[in-house]
Amino acid sequence: MTPPQPFKALCSYAYFRTPIFTSFLEELHVGPAQVFGDSGAHSARTLGITLTIPDYAAWCHQHGHRLTLYANLDVIGAPEATWRNQKELEARGLEPIPVFHTGEPWAYLERYLDEGYTYIALGKLLGNPVPDVLAWLDKVFKITRGRAVFHGFGLTVDRALREFPFYSVDSSTWGSGFRFGVIHLFDAASGRWTRVHQRDRQALLQHRDLIRAHHADPLAFASKATQDNTAAAVTAAVAWRRYEAYIRARHGPVAIPPGPHNPVTWGGATAAPGLHLYLAESTTTNLRRAVTGVHTLQQEARA
Template sequence: MSAPLAGQPFKALCSYAYFRTPAFATLLEELHASPAQVFGDSGAHSARTLGITLTIQDYAQWCHQYDDRLTLYANLDVIGAPEATWRNQKELEARGLEPIPVFHTGEPWTYLKRYLDEGYTYIALGKLLGNPVPDVLAWLDKVFKIANGRAVFHGFGLTVDRALREFPFYSVDSSTWGSGFRFGLVKLFDDRTGRWVKLMQRDRAALLQYRDLIRAHHADPLAFASKATQDNDSVAAAAAIAFRRYEAYIRARHGPVTIPPGPHNPVTRNGAPALPGLHLYLAEGSAINLRRAATGIRTRLEEAPA
């Protein structure tokens, strides 16, 4: 079961809003101790929530500083202002950067067509959270039809299972992988049934029922059984492995998804290869939890005895 899960880089999405300090360089070095893909995001939505002011000058400097350690980085988008988002895209490009452009729900379709006509073949989709699922699915259906194979897409914060099963995304990110260490809600993926299993820590009946699935995630059920036995390293590792299992399942469902050739490619800007998707990035603002996840993937999955 672990064979198709091994061999993929560890994937994390790190936002400038959370990782603006020099300590980010240390985290990147640690993540890249093993194969890793790191998606740099401006974190504009989080910055508004936290009361942080982001400037395009500072964000551009951050992207330049870590350009060789980031697999890609996003535009500094402005939700509700597509023309401002477009101007930021061009401003960052004028500063020698190649960000992935961002198109949001609710924006005029002419902006998506503009990105496509300008040769952007990898586009991020934003403002997906908070919308009714049927509306998201209908919007995504139109996005993929307009693109008609000319581009692939990243879904920001996309955790709608039906959307990932129906549409061949190149990449997505999710912060819900952290529900175990944040709220005690453990999410495991059963790749035999293709379904998520959710259970609360310290729910002994559920832990007993799903003990084999927990062990398949390279964790001991005791790590979730009580406050005295709780192991945060195991919680984060099991969560990361669950999303690795889900990533492999969805990738197998759609087959390899590749970025079409074009003049703008935010992944291959430094000559790096663009590995076929799906790629599922773990979005997280805590370096501690990303270290736990990366270590868990490496030691429990990649280096685990067959």
């Protein structure tokens, strides 16, 4: 029997730079868990937070034994600055995953490959037309020719995940549905997503079996009086975990090629084959709720 996948979360320094993060990480790893540490540079700009290499490096060092990997402090639109930050973090004894963005010269991707980076994050994917993203990804995978695998930041475009064998991706979309009163359900048998609006009793009745298959009671979403935010987050986590398993089966195991720079095996860890889908979230509350759903699936897999 294949052992169940651990809980997977992406936590950004921009949101999780307080002392409470230490105890929260310990709580997550009871599961066990894979935690992707990100600088949260894009969020920091939105929040008006200034991130510095020394502070971010200290955070990575402090939590490195609990983080599966951590990303470079990237600078969107400034590939040379991103490269310098990569080297500065390495000079401080760290091994971050490098980041290459849409719109940057292809020579920078070639530079990462020539330097022996075999696991690279792709950024600035959001906000671009889907056909443009697909064409750009096609060129990325053709240039690398199996020399590297990729993490897609915020990549939840279904067609992209079905077409390209990513090693990992992260999604904040997993929480957007229940925030706006929509339940996203994934049917692994058909490979399709279903959207059900909370309080839409006819739709809840129509999809009651699929909702129950996500370990939720349809009545929890039937009215304002019965609305259960925990159940909504659990359902979302279960749906995305099943989607992860579906995409992983579609492409088969995706392994990181050997090389001198591996942010996962740094420190002696083992890099499990992908796909790995990390749930990105800025609050501990919803991640705790998501853990409940994933642990339910783990228990189901062991039964």
